[in-house]
Amino acid sequence: MKPVTLKQIAETLGISITTVSKALKDYPDVSKKTKALVKDLAQTLNYKPNSFAVNLRTKESKTIGLIVPEIVHHFFSSVIKGIISQAEKKGYLVITLQSNESYDLERKQIELLLNKRVDGILISLANQTADYNHLNAVMSNNTPLVMFDKIAKLVKCSKVLINDREAAYKATQHLIDTGCKKIAHFRGPLLPQNSIDRFLGYKKALIDNGITYDSSLVYILKDMSYEEGRFYAKKLVDEHEGVDGIFINTDLVAIGAITEFNSLKIKVPEDISVIGFSNWFMSSVISPSLTTINQPGFEIGKKAFKLLYKEINSKKNDKIINFKEVILDTQLVLRESTKS
Amino acid sequence: MKPVTLKQIAETLGISITTVSKALKDYPDVSKKTKALVKDLAQTLNYKPNSFAVNLRTKESKTIGLIVPEIVHHFFSSVIKGIISQAEKKGYLVITLQSNESYDLERKQIELLLNKRVDGILISLANQTADYNHLNAVMSNNTPLVMFDKIAKLVKCSKVLINDREAAYKATQHLIDTGCKKIAHFRGPLLPQNSIDRFLGYKKALIDNGITYDSSLVYILKDMSYEEGRFYAKKLVDEHEGVDGIFINTDLVAIGAITEFNSLKIKVPEDISVIGFSNWFMSSVISPSLTTINQPGFEIGKKAFKLLYKEINSKKNDKIINFKEVILDTQLVLRESTKS
DNA sequence: CTGAAAGCGCTTACAG
C-alpha cells in the first residue's frame, strides 16, 4: 500500500541507498550488474521517486504557473492549450489560475504561485492591472516570467506579442479600401497596452488615408462582452449618422454589434461594414460571418512556454538571461461582414 | 536573495527552530510574547514556508490534477473555470491536462499526476477510453478520484453528472410536441456513456409517442466537430426524404448542421427543426439561434471539486469514503431553430 | 565500483 522507497530497494538488495539512487539515474560509476539488478527490482515494485523529496533536494518543481484573465474565452483557451501541450512535452506541468480581470486577484495569485515555488510564471495581465510591484517581485525573486498578449511595457521580462498596432492598421485599411469613409472604433479600456495599440493603429490608418480623426467615433468599452457590443452598436447609430464601418477591438464584441445591427435591420456590410479582431471560432459561423484579424493563440502559448523553458534552463545553468520580445504574425481573414 | 528559513529566524531570535515553527502555526503551548516576536520577524523578513519541505513532511501537495478531453471547448472550459475557482477558495491549486480524446495520452497523464502526488484527480474521459485499469490504479493508489460528464459506470468512485437520458428525452419530446414526425439523431461514438444515454433518451421518446424507431435515421459521428455537423447534415438530406426534426448530441455539431442547411436553402425550423445539447454560448448568436439543452458546466466543475475536497479530507482523517453520484439539473432552452 | 554522511526545510512526538 505505501509507496516504495529507495530504502526498501536498498534493503531488499542488501546495498546502499546511494547506489540504488545512482543506479536508477544511470550514473557511470555503478556496475552494469548492479544497475540491472536495481532497475529490475524498481520495475517490479513499481518504484516512483517521491516528487516531494526530489523537489526539496533539487529545488525545482517541474511545474509552472499560468494566469489568464478569463478561461471561457476562445483566445485564452487556445493559448492555454498551446502552453499545456508544449509544457507536457518538456516534462512540465501547468497550474492555471484566472484573474477575472481583477488586479487584486492577480496579485494574490502571483503570491500563491511564488509560495508554491513554481519554476516559472506565464501571465496575461488583467485589465485592471496598473501597478507592477507584484510582477517585479517575481523578477526579484529570480523566477522566470514571460508575459503574453496583455503585457506591461515597463516590466523587464520576455514577452510574446502580436503587432497590435500594425494589425489594427491593416484592419482599418481594409475598411477604407472597401469604400468606408466614416469609420468608428470600439476600443478596450484605457489600460491594457493592446487596446491602446489597436486604437493607435486605427487612428494612424485614418490619418494616412486623409480621413479626419473624430474622437466621438471612438467608444471605450469596459468588459469587452457580447452585451457591450450590442449596447454600443445601438448607441453608435443613435449618436451618429452615416457611419459606414467599424473596427472593433475583439470578435465577441463585434458579434454583439452585428447581432444588434441585424435586429435593427441595419444591413452588414451594405449599410455598415464590421471588422473584428482575434478570429474566434464563432465568428465564422454567425451571419454575416465576421471579417477579422487572426491572432494565433495556440502559437502564442507554445512560444511563451518555449521562452520560459529557455529561461528556466539558463537560470539553472547560471547563465545570463536575455529577455526577448517575440512578435507573431497576424492575418486578415476576409468574410462577409465587409465588402469585397 | 535566498529564501528565508525557519533556521534563520530561530538564529536571529536566539530560540529553537521548533519554537519558531510552533509560534507561526499558533500552537497553544507557545507564549504570547514569543509568538509576537516570531511573527513580527517573519513578517519583516517576508518568510514563506518552503512548500517542498512542507509537502514532504505532510505528504500532501495541496494540488489536484484535472484531465479533460479538450480545452478549447465551451463546455469544458466552463467546467475548468468552476473547478479552479472553487479549488482556489479552499487553498488548492489545479494542474490541468488535456487528453485530446486519446486513451494513451490519458493513461500517461494519470501516471504523471500520480507521480506528482497530487491530492486528488478530476477527470472527464476521452472517447477512446474503454479500459479502466489506469483509473482503478488511481483508486488503489488511494488517491481520491471524481469523474464528471464522460464517466465510466464500472469504476467505483464519485461522479458528477446530468441525467443525459432524461435530457435527451426532453429534447426529443419537444420536437414531437412542436409537430415533428420524422426525427433523426446525430449521436456521438459508441463509447462515452453520455452518447449512449442521449441516444436511449431519444429512442424512448419516440417509442413513448408512438413513433416507430428507425435506426437508419441515427448517425454515429466520430469527433463531434463543426465539420462533421455539416457533413452529416448533407448526408441526411441526401439519404432521407421528409425528415422534419433532428436531435443532435452537441451544440457544435448542431451549429455545423444549421450552417449546412442554410447553405442548402433548407429552412430551419420551417423545413427541419434542430435541437442541440449543451448550450454553448455561440448557439445564442447564430441564426437561427439554436434550441438546446442547457448543461451547467460551471456548476458541474464546482460540484466535482467539492466532492473531491470532501474525499481528500475524509482520507486525511481516516474516515470511510462514501462514493456519491450527483445529478445536476438541465433545462430546455427555447430558441429559433425549433417551432413554437 | 560502493557507501557513509550531510543536508534540503520543515513538523511533531517527546522530554524537561
Added chain:
DNA sequence: CTGAAAGCGCTTACAG
C-alpha cells in the same frame, strides 16, 4: 513554555 531529536525521501560531494 521551550527545545533536542528524529524523520519525511531523496541527491551528491567525498572517501575508500
